[in-house]
Amino acid sequence: ERVALLCGLASLLRDGGDGLICQLASTNTTIVLGCMDEHAQNYASVAVIDDGSCAYPGCTDPFAPNYDSAATENDGSCEETRVGCMMPLALNYDPSATRS
Known part of the structure; x- marks a missing residue:
């Protein structure tokens, strides 16, 4: 909806997945x-116009x-809990533990 408003009667083209190109035929302007x-x-x-599509792996x-908390896309880096x-001097110490 926002793109249509900005482009009016223009052609919308995908730009290799990085955004949209709005070509205004009447003025030969590209946004x-x-x-x-x-x-x-x-x-x-x-x-030149942020479309809110930013991705943070x-x-x-x-x-x-x-x-x-800033990530928007899971990149497979999550570690298992x-x-x-987690106390090194305890008899039941588990060096691989991440949570007590």
């Missing part, structure tokens, strides 16, 4: 919509010890 955050996985350096499992004794 590129895409992710404008340089830290995002799908940053589009040619975008990371662990999206809130129960994983390496959960990343392993419950066990």
Whole structure:
């Protein structure tokens, strides 16, 4: 809806997955919509209008010890939570434990 408003009677073309190109036939002007955050996985350096499509890879499992609240796409990096004794001097110490 937002794209249609911006482009009016223009042609919309996919730009290799990095955004949309809005070509205004009447003025031969090209407007590129895409992710404008340089830290995002799908940053589009040619975008002039941010379309809210930025993707941030990371662990999206809130129960994983390496959960990343800023991540929007799971990249397979989530570590398994392993419950066990984390005190090195205890007889039942588990060096692989990530949670007591």
